[in-house]
Amino acid sequence: MSVPTVSKVLNGRPDVAPDTRARVENVIEQHRYQRRRARRSSRPALVEVVFHELHSAWATEIIRGVEQAAAAERAAVVLSELRDGHRPRREWFEDLLARRPLGVILVLAELDAGERHQLTTRSTPFVVVDTAGEPPPGVPTVGSANWAGGLAATRHLLALGHRRIAVVSGPTDVLCSRARVDGFRSALEDAGVPVEPDFVRYGDFYVNGGYSHGLSLLDRPDRPTAIFAGSDFQALGVMRAARELGLAVPDDLSVVGYDDLSVTEWIGPPLTTVRQPLREMAATAAQMVFTLARGERPVNERIDLATELIVRESTGPPRR
């Protein structure tokens, strides 16, 4: 095989016959292509950040964290959004390989086994931020203490005297969403408060998810006196549902959010929420990519940063 052919396959270029490509991939796999350690002087380093969806200030926080960590390493950040498949996936991935990035950071986005394999055989590390599903073995991840966050939020409501507490979380198939609900359950069980099955809701992480579950939970006589929402956006939706039903926050309903986006401090009433250190999570993932790209192992390949309950004015004792 010629050097140009191998180079083409390494760079993910399409103009190689399928069986030639397969043979080259095979050789790459057997010999594990090692990228040169020294940065190629002719091409500044790139770090790829792949979002499932670019949404709201949440995405900005992640991008800032990566960007600042990358600046310290004199690397640039390339950004992609996969949502809606607004481009052919295969082309996108070929181009990513051809850019020869130092590494890839996946944000609630998933690669298929073939894509992971191609990165691995090219010694291109990838790190998952806030993993959706169970990450495959050997894939480094950075998340936050979702279970502990759910526990802290619910204990705060219990300590205020609430007993009828509902949770509205994200999709059931997203791990962080389920971990928050499990923290909620554990807090109730510790306190000897039974979990009402209908008070556990899953939806999407956006405002509408909180709004529609909020309406159906609050428009009934035995409504909850407190709702723990799986994101700040869901909390905004819950508060809007409460407003429409004439319920005051926190007098008639306490609401806890999740994320601590900067806007939550400024709305009325300022939101009690669980702070998720998005920028630090992203910076940690970027640093992990740089460590792996240098051929070193990170100290820990599964890192969860601490979450913190921020008590503001959307929670108070129940009226009844």
Add this chain to the structure above:
Amino acid sequence: MSVPTVSKVLNGRPDVAPDTRARVENVIEQHRYQRRRARRSSRPALVEVVFHELHSAWATEIIRGVEQAAAAERAAVVLSELRDGHRPRREWFEDLLARRPLGVILVLAELDAGERHQLTTRSTPFVVVDTAGEPPPGVPTVGSANWAGGLAATRHLLALGHRRIAVVSGPTDVLCSRARVDGFRSALEDAGVPVEPDFVRYGDFYVNGGYSHGLSLLDRPDRPTAIFAGSDFQALGVMRAARELGLAVPDDLSVVGYDDLSVTEWIGPPLTTVRQPLREMAATAAQMVFTLARGERPVNERIDLATELIVRESTGPPRR
């Protein structure tokens, strides 16, 4: 001069003696280096987006617009933030040149004359989104109809019956901020309502700017009955100031924002605001870069997209 030396200077690499660099830059300038038209097959195209500051959902909207336009051209988006100078500016710009991007999009960020010159001599187009200062001649810009937005917001308040109307806008040295205030003035003048000098305030575009001016405007007997804020974040700050002073929105105070970030629809009360089509502005800038990179001239080099008043619940007739 050797080909590698010229190549080093073209690529912005530092390892060239200053006088050699000067000679090469001189030759580049005389002959105008023309990049090959066909995309280099070995390197997927890059578009650089340079933010002064990555902030909030505002930045996410811009990034999405560029990303979707770039995906359609099979180009990738590289992102930088210049704020706080968290990296050496010179290194950053050398690396940008060395990446040989198709073009550069500047978002409230400015290049100095030397940087602009280096891009021009390398036939690397750049487009300014939402220009801060007066852009130099020949620099394409994409913005929105700020003056018309300010006019529409103020006419809406006048039509509701307000006469004591204040404006809290962004910095005086940012063009879009001044254009919004001028639209405000024109609407009042048209209506024969004198402009009260102390009711025209400039600050930063973030929440605190709206909050501090809001407190000082509202904590006085002859307070305004309506405030037009130069950004949605400033409007949140004004609403918080109103809450703290016991004033209800819209009964005691009408508030209009600017931008139409998605969160404004969901807060209480949902915000009347001027929609700025951030995503479309960013996509237009990206398309302009692609047009220029193909060596064509865009139909128009100064584009302002329309703004639109979105009436929600934060505005109503004055009580008095």
